[in-house]
Amino acid sequence: MGSIRRTVAVLSGTVFFVMLGISIINPAVPQYGLSFGATEFMAGALVGALPAARVFLDLPAGSWGDRFGNVRMMRLGLAIIVVTSTVAVFAFDYWVLLAVRFAEGVGSAFYVTSSLATLARTIPPEMRGRYMGLYVNALLVGQIVGPVIGGAVVLAWGLRAPFAAYALLTGVGILFVTFGLEPSAVTDGGGRIDLKAVGRLLSDRSYILVNIGTMGAFFARAGLVSTVIPLFIALNWGASYEQATVMAGVLLTVNAVAALITQWPSGMLADRRGRKVPFVTSLVLAGLVAPFLFFAKDLPSAIPVIFAYGLVLGAHGPLASWTTDLTPPEIMGTSMGLYRTLGDVGFFLGPFVLSGVLYLTLDPLGHVTIAPFLVAAVWLVVAGVAMAFARDPVGERMRAARAAGAAALPATDDPKD
Template sequence: MELALRSTLIFSIIGFLVNFGLGTVAPILPLYALTFNVSIVMVGALVSASAISKVILDMPSGIVADRLGTKRFMLGGLLIVAASAMISAFAVDYWMLLIGLTVQGIGSAIYFTTSYLGISRTAPPAKRGRHLGLFISLQFLGTTSGPVLGGLIGQAYGLSGPFLIYAAFTLISAAMVYFLVSGASIKGAGGASVDLHQITRTFRNYTLTSVNAGLFTTSILRAGLVSTIVPLFAVRNLGLTTVELGAALTLSAGFNFLSLLPASSLSDRLGRKPFLFSSLLFGGIVAAMIPLATDLLTFAVIMSALGFALGLSGSVGAYVTDVAPPPDLGGAMGIFRTMGDLGSFIGPIILTAFIPASAGPINASPFLVAGMILSVSGLLLIPAKDPVRSKAGGRK
């Protein structure tokens, strides 16, 4: 097996385990937060907690990992995530849970930024979409598997139980990094330095900016709508149990997985832009349709369509790697991760502001707002360049 593929498989399996643990938490987190008798807005702030620490640390993590490339950053990040899950599991009040999720963001920023850079450095350019697609696909396979188990554990053993599962799988992942990941295999541009000019160059590049905008709005939808408002909608409007909610979210993630890897592989030949554009436009339309669900079946169908649409954006990380100059890759990937996590931070805060403070049904407003901003970001891609498509003889 070639070294690049072996490295990608190791990173991908670790990503699966981490996201499996995270997936067990997804369906119960808003409900767990409400057990501390807080408002919906505070629930939104809680879901945003890990994202704000990622926003602060993504850029430094990308720069340091690119320059040094040692596995201790990945290992340290995973150990921090495991500790944060334990804090959350044994939280005695809202503020302790908030601290746990904030610490989780610190570990995630360190680990995932290094993982993206490692694959970007080792994957052959002609197969970059396929390698990153495999990495992201297995992350989503973990997300696919997690919610049902999280719902079952939450219902049988209490809403704090899934956090213990999360901690266990993260510790297993840390052991795999320690024993299987070679520090040399993820070493970046050792002597490279990152300054303000490199960062401003990244923001002046229209294609990189439009790709980052797409990731930003997708993250708003994932964190603000799917992770925060959809569970509340499912319980309040449709009367679903946590197990039914977990099953629907698992089905959605499954369709995400089904479209993600083929789209990522095809993007190596057909270009990145068609898939990212389709994901944003189609995803925005489907998101606005969620309030039309009237029972578990229609809810599951719409969420499955949304998962499929979002999976088409699997090559977005490869798009950044295609466009960014090699010396600027660390900074560009740091900005890329920052924009995604910034969307995850502000998404729950923005979208929960559109729902009533009472315990009644969720209205259509947050779904329409999320759908609109996702579709608009898709239109911003129209003038963007697509190096892969150009090399294949297509139009930019």
């Protein structure tokens, strides 16, 4: 138990610092792109460039983690993020920044996939919901603090400064991984993707349906929250790039606070009752709330809506726990790589699709219409409904245990006898 808690603590501390850095730059990325004269779609592409790289590397990263050790892959990924974020500080045009964002995705693929694989291998199935909930909560705390800090950093030092902060915080994460974790076990496999393992996972209908739901959640997170809302503020509220970054930072923080409130209880409920009810309900309700974000006219009117949106979307809990429930232990690294690949398809499509819809449906005054909010809403609802048809191993075990317990109860005598 002690080694489990230590591993969870180190990984949670690392993801806190990394997500703190990511959250510092998130409100600034679209505005940084616009400052180079980019269109709204091109600004959205900056958000989508990072997951675009991960789509191609998540799966190999999982296999390389199995072959070379997940701790080593985490250190390499974090080092790449430090270097690329430093280069972003000195970007002199849009295309350099786009290339840097893509390169950041390489480091992110190595780090995130290996981190999740380490977590999944360490925690027993019956404890995954709560311990992965701790990991996700650490991630969310970073998301809470980061956007507000990012806004302050931009006001003090400009749109480039958040990338310097990201590099420094990721460096702290390297120290955590280097000195806090034992070297992980490696396997003989040449670092190649295990195509048989991939085929085995993709032949499981439930595995695919659960990851469709994951894609939906990530689509909305990257496309609606990190891309559309910052652009919506700049174009519809008449804010400068710096002001839009600050206000977007406030809304991203409120969203993360709300998600933190429901994330941990959802993980506990998922462990006790099964994954399906909280996860499916969360995505469907988030889809119903999303269109109301469009009707916010200023920061005070947007805060309660984004808070409600964060509450319902946070209730999906740690999505990776359902995927790990469906994965044989011996191919966990490959599964986490595939999980990240499919999730990053959502992270990639969200910014590109929604910024494209936003750009094509601007009104004659250059204002954002409700169209991207409606597209996000439909995507979330469809993803949630798809998850409802997936097998839920934890829920099945809990129902079987309750049925066995009920059958074991002694029959009561009829009071009339």
